[in-house]
Amino acid sequence: MATRLLRTNFIRRPYRFSALKPVGPPTVTASTAAVPDILSLGQQEPEPPLHHPKPNEAHHDIDLSDQARLFSSMPTSALLRSTAVLHAAAIGPMVDVGSWIMSSKLMDTALTRGMVLGLVKSTFYDHFCAGEDAAAAAERVRSVYEASGLKGMLVYGVEHADDAATCDENMQHFLRTIEAAKSLPTSHFSSVVVKITAICPISLLKRVSDLLRWEYKSQNFKLSWKLKSFPVFSDSSPLYHTNSEPEPLTAEEERELEAAHVRIQEICRKCQESNVPLLVDAEDTILQPAIDYMAYSSAIIFNTDKDRPIVYNTIQAYLRDAGERLHLAVQEAEKEGVPMGFKLVRGAYMSSEARLADSLGHKSPIHDTIQNTHACYNDCMTFLMEKASNGSGFGVVLATHNADSGGLASKKASELNIDKKNGKIEFAQLYGMSDALSFGLKRAGFNVSKYMPYGPVETAIPYLLRRAYENRGMMATGANDRQLMRMELKRRLIAGIA
Secondary structure (H helix, E strand, C coil), rough: CCCCCCCCCCCCCCCCCCCCCCCCCCCCCCCCCCCCCCCCCCCCCCCCCCCHHHHHHHHHHCCCCHHHCCCCCCCCCHHHHHHHHHHHHEEEEEEEEHHHHHHHHHHHCCHHHHHHHHCCCCCCCCCCCCCHHHHHHHHHHHHHHHHCCCCEEEEEECCCCCCCCHHHHHHHHHHHHHHHHCCCCCEEEEEEEEEHCCCCCCHHHHHHHHHHHHHHCCCCCCCCCCCCCCCCCCCCCCCCCCCCCCCCHHHHHHHHHHHHHHHHHHHHHHHHHHCCEEECCCCCCCCHHHHHHHHHHHHHHCCCCCCCCEEEEEEEEEEEEHHHHHHHHHHHHHHHEEEECEEEEECHHHHHHHHHHHCCCCCCEEECCHHHHHHHHHHHHHHHHHHHHHHCCCEEEEEECCCCHHHHHHHHHHHHCCCCCCCEEEEECCCCCCCCHHHHHCHHHHHHHEEEEEEHHHHHHHHHEEEEHHHCCCCCHHHHHHHHHHHHHHHHHHHHHH
8 A cells, every 4th residue: 555654755844834933013923833823933033032921911712821720620640641741742853763663674673673663652642632543532622621612623534646546446445434434522633634645646736736827827628527616726826837738637546536536435425425514725826726625626515504614625725826816726625615614824835845846947935034923823714703703604623823813803703793602713823732722722712623643643643743843942832831831830730839
């Protein structure tokens, strides 16, 4: 099988939403995420001193000042482990050594391989992942909800697939994920996540993206196999990936594309029957047109409930064209009467996007500064919240690890009189990260989910390395989380001695 496992380029990119530092007043908001926010590679600002906000300062009704209340649902043993793991992940040399070991020949020897994987499983894996199979993941979702009230967002943690057999196998895992979610009370979970790259070969996604770009460039260029979809480009979209007219899909490639549509539609159908929302994760711009196309074409078929979408697509706000594409997609969805869901993140592929654009003699498709990314995220967030508030059936997942983002959204929700519990607006953070923000948002009355990947330890290694690389930067949100945890451990120790 061709699913990406060990000894590959694990740290090609950080994940969808990560720990970015808060910057400026609440009108400016800040990975993977998580859902994959970003680690702001190339957009970093000087690290400010750790800040301890007073109650409601700059975060409106989200209070992150009282660590005893925030971590009241965490047993001391869990708090100790979380603190230790997050501190270890923030140590640069340790992360570098870990990455080297995972990519070295040590993993070819059964003894050392077993030792390394055993250590990883008992530390980083147990902290950031929900279990090795769907049943274990469902049980972890149940325990997290019962302890803290945080919901689960389940995803089978496979990366990419390169052949039809692996895609078929991955589809079965995603179907089992839906079954696992369905087995839980509806209050315990929010959604499941699918990666198109796991159910459609990467080479085919590149080919389809090339053809879609050329169709956008040339009005006379038609694609006979194309299904009805929403716009995936705007006038500011990067098109430099495709400089000449691509060859048409071969008969075999068209059959492969049809098989990929069957897989995603089978997953969507299962979600529709089970009343489980489905979030489609985003990727690099070289693949994203095909992913957007498949997500939107599936939404047109399966988002038939006017009050609640089943299929959600992901918008990456660090891309220059994100706002324009979002508006175009929403405009077309409204025209067609299709309720649409969106997960909003900042993005995760800064380094790879910059390298590719530079190699082709073009400017990166990503905003020049982190402030511009913040502004785009804010604009998209406000736009989506307004749509969700007017009874149009739109749903929004705000994936962020930054308190200012949460505070700004909380203020907007109050202004729009949005019911925090109706599921139209919810927040998400990665499991094992930004727990203080998750608890604070939950205490403020919002639905909050943890993005909870599961799967065998080996398949989770790429994900875990990205988590480590996100933490190592000592960004403010992660540093503040760790300090709050230390303060709470100290408080409990003193209380136990007194």
